[in-house]
Amino acid sequence: MRRLLVLLLLVGGPILYLSRRREERRERVHLYYDDGSMVTLERGAPEAEQLLAVARGAL
Amino acid sequence: MDAATALADLTEISSQVEAAVVLDDAGAVVASTLDDAGRSARLARTALDLLGAADKRFESGGRALTQLEAALREGSVFVAREGGRSIVATTTAEPTSGLVFYDLKTCLRSLAEPEPARPKRRSTKTKASPIEETDA
Numbered sequence: 608m609r610r611l612l613v614l615l616l617l618v619g620g621p622i623l624y625l626s627r628r629r630e631e632r633r634e635r636v637h638l639y640y641d642d643g644s645m646v647t648l649e650r651g652a653p654e655a656e657q658l659l660a661v662a663r664g665a666l
Numbered sequence: 667m668d669a670a671t672a673l674a675d676l677t678e679i680s681s682q683v684e685a686a687v688v689l690d691d692a693g694a695v696v697a698s699t700l701d702d703a704g705r706s707a708r709l710a711r712t713a714l715d716l717l718g719a720a721d722k723r724f725e726s727g728g729r730a731l732t733q734l735e736a737a738l739r740e741g742s743v744f745v746a747r748e749g750g751r752s753i754v755a756t757t758t759a760e761p762t763s764g765l766v767f768y769d770l771k772t773c774l775r776s777l778a779e780p781e782p783a784r785p786k787r788r789s790t791k792t793k794a795s796p797i798e799e800t801d802a
Contacts, residue, residue: 633737633739633760634737634738634739635737636720636734636735636736636737637733637734637735637737637763638720638731638733638734639731639732639733639734639735639767640729640730640731640732641729641730641731641732642729644729654723657719657723658716658719658720658734658736659736659738661712661715661716661719661736662712662716662736662738662742662743663738663740664708664712665708665709665712665743665754665756666738666740666741666743666756
């Protein structure tokens with residue numbers, strides 16, 4: 608029983624951690640300009656956090 | 667095309683768009699897919715806040731911000747502006763960004779198009795014939 612629990616933790620833990628990180632990485636802001644350029648702000652950057660917080664309020 | 671019709675077309679074409687609001691150059695709500703005026707105003711406020719914050723932080727080289735996407739786990743918020751008008755839309759999670767922007771721009775452009783001129787009606791006036799009065 609204990610072995611099974613350890614095995615579950617060893618397999619499930621990293622999967623859970625990686626899926627969470629993947630989901631967090633999906634949160635980002637894309638800014639498009641009239642000259643055709645684009646700026647991407649990843650979650651964690653202070654500018655992105657501010658914009659994501661505003662957007663979260665609308666969803 | 668009027669704004670309400672343009673938004674109706676947008677929601678019919680794009681299944682990913684959940685709600686959309688059109689704003690004029692002063693930031694006032696022109697039309698909305700939402701029945702609740704309060705929610706429309708909040709969504710409009712979000713668009714103005716997003717554009718304002720992005721403009722403030724990233725103004726450089728005279729280039730102007732035309733589109734913005736804030737992608738979150740629960741969905742995305744899109745803002746596009748053109749010709750003084752802006753449109754803000756919320757979508758389901760992981761939308762096809764290019765397609766949503768295309769639909770939003772198409773919606774804005776359809777608003778800029780002039781209404782097709784109605785053909786003038788021909789005058790159907792006929793001379794009124796005097797009613798003959800008869801003594802019964």
